[in-house]
Each structure stands twice: as structure tokens, then as C-alpha cells.
Amino acid sequence: MKGDIIKKILKKIKRYETIVIARHFGPDPDAICSELALRDAIRENFPSKKVYAVGTGVSKFRKYGELDRVDVTTLTKPLLITLDVPNFYRVDGVEGLKYQEVIKIDHHPFEEDFGGVEWICETASSTCQMITLLLLKGHYHISQNVASNLFLGIVSDSDRFLLSYTSVDTFQIVTDLIRRTNLPFVSLYEKLYERPIEEIRFHGYIATHLTVTENGFAYIEISDEILKEYHVDSATPSNMINDFNFMKDIYVWTFVTYDAKNEVYKVNIRSKGPVINEVAMKYHGGGHKMASGVRTPNKEDIEGLLQDLDETCKKYKESREK
Numbered sequence: 001m002k003g004d005i006i007k008k009i010l011k012k013i014k015r016y017e018t019i020v021i022a023r024h025f026g027p028d029p030d031a032i033c034s035e036l037a038l039r040d041a042i043r044e045n046f047p048s049k050k051v052y053a054v055g056t057g058v059s060k061f062r063k064y065g066e067l068d069r070v071d072v073t074t075l076t077k078p079l080l081i082t083l084d085v086p087n088f089y090r091v092d093g094v095e096g097l098k099y100q101e102v103i104k105i106d107h108h109p110f111e112e113d114f115g116g117v118e119w120i121c122e123t124a125s126s127t128c129q130m131i132t133l134l135l136l137k138g139h140y141h142i143s144q145n146v147a148s149n150l151f152l153g154i155v156s157d158s159d160r161f162l163l164s165y166t167s168v169d170t171f172q173i174v175t176d177l178i179r180r181t182n183l184p185f186v187s188l189y190e191k192l193y194e195r196p197i198e199e200i201r202f203h204g205y206i207a208t209h210l211t212v213t214e215n216g217f218a219y220i221e222i223s224d225e226i227l228k229e230y231h232v233d234s235a236t237p238s239n240m241i242n243d244f245n246f247m248k249d250i251y252v253w254t255f256v257t258y259d260a261k262n263e264v265y266k267v268n269i270r271s272k273g274p275v276i277n278e279v280a281m282k283y284h285g286g287g288h289k290m291a292s293g294v295r296t297p298n299k300e301d302i303e304g305l306l307q308d309l310d311e312t313c314k315k316y317k318e319s320r321e322k
């Protein structure tokens, strides 16, 4: 089944001369690295093809590679490949693109059919893990540059193989990738984990100011003023949420960050037990069962969401005590 869909995708990539690769708005390393790695792998294996990695650039991710500046409306009948995103409105950089066919490659729970080939693997640690498997199965030549991005995407999304979707497959695929490319993987960690001192200090701020309820729910609301004071941006808290994975007796933890530029609250939610994506969906958010998010301009939504999450923790705690 999985083999069939991979074959199908490889065939389509072979057939198209123009390919656009896109991922979600507000990319994380998995989204950026899967996009760049797939683009570069196709380019290196099929030099005559025109392959573009689209979407808004993020300066701190420049170290992984450059995105393409291309007017997608001028492309004729390209193949579109979307990565790491379950709903089409969240695909960045494809406005006005008249694609001939679409392939979705994603590890988030299914949300909507894009009308083409859908390769969804909820048990994959990352989209980069899926792309690595695709390239290995397709017997692509994998350069060290491509391997490096794939490795970093997997390490980042699995949080150094700590998160629950890390599996035997993850290790197998990573082993194959490293063996095949002789990747000097230890030296890559700095690229992923080096942080400015401002972020280290901000991490301390979060740890100090987390509110913890008696139900095992921890949360913090971060204002624009605090972001300014610490010289960090509104994306910084999202990148720190997994650093708090091992808080004893806390089941769910949540960061609410006000993004003043877009006038929206960005909420990151993580869980060690209770299912939280259903709560997130109630507020038009979504994501994984144990890792979800919400974006909303309404302060009332935030109050409701925090209350619901606390309530979810309470029920979970009670069910465990029985």
C-alpha cells in the first residue's frame, strides 16, 4: 500500500517537466527542509526539470538554503507537491498557480482531500522522514546537502527522537540516509540548536512565569511588550514549547503569544496524555492529538480555550486516579 503510493509519486515526478514544491505558512525546520531537500534532490537527479520551492522566506532559515522567487502564475501545467500541511488554505506561495496535478505528502491527521495523490502517514515522525523514504525507494542520488536538510528536519520534528512518533522506521530511515551519504551528522546539531543569548534569557522568562493549575495544566500568555523587552519575535515561543516536555505532574502546557503585526493570538498546545486537538478544533485550530495549535484574533477564544484545556486536564487526572 505504502509502496504503491510511493511508486505513483515517483512516476509523476518523473513525468513532469515543471514542479512546484510548497509547504505551510509560518514554516518550521521540517517544512523548510523537506521543501528544499525535495527540490534539490529532483534538480540533482533530473537536471533538465524546472523545480521551484515557493513560499515566504524566513531569514533565520536561510542557513538551510534559498527559496525560489518565481511568479507561479506564469508556469504552464506544473505538478504541485505540498508538504507538511493538511489543509489547502494553509499552503504558502501558490496563489494563482494553475497546476495540472497535486500531490500531498504529510504526516498530520487528514483534514481535506486536495484532489490528487494523497500520501498521509500519521505515524511518520516528520515530513522529512517521508521524503527520505521517497528518495531511498526511488534510488535517487542523495547529496550531502540534501541529506543534511532531511536529517535536520527529522531531528527537529521528532525533537531529537524524543517525541512519540519516533519509531523503528525513523531510526531505520535515518540509518540508511547516513550510511548512504556518509553524513557527518554530529556536526550538524549546532545548525539546529545554536541560539542567540536573547532566546536563552527568554526561555528563562517562560520557565519563571508559567502558571500551573491544580489539574496539571500549565500556561503562559506572552504580550507584545514582553517579546520586545527580550528582543525576540512572536515565532520564538512556538519554537520553545517542546523544551518543556518533561515537567512532572503536568499533562498539558500552552503558550499564548500575541502577534501584534498580524493582530492575532498564536496558541501552541502540547500534551502528555489528554487528547487536545479536539479542544483546539473547537476554536478553529487543529493539529496532532498531542501537539496542536490555534490562531485567533479574539481574546474571548483564549479565555475559553484555556478553561477547556484545564477542564480536559481535570477529567484526565480524575480518570487516572480511579
Ligand SMILES: [Mn+2]
Pocket (backbone or CB within 6 Å): 030, 031, 084, 107, 126, 127, 157
Ligand atoms: Mn512536520
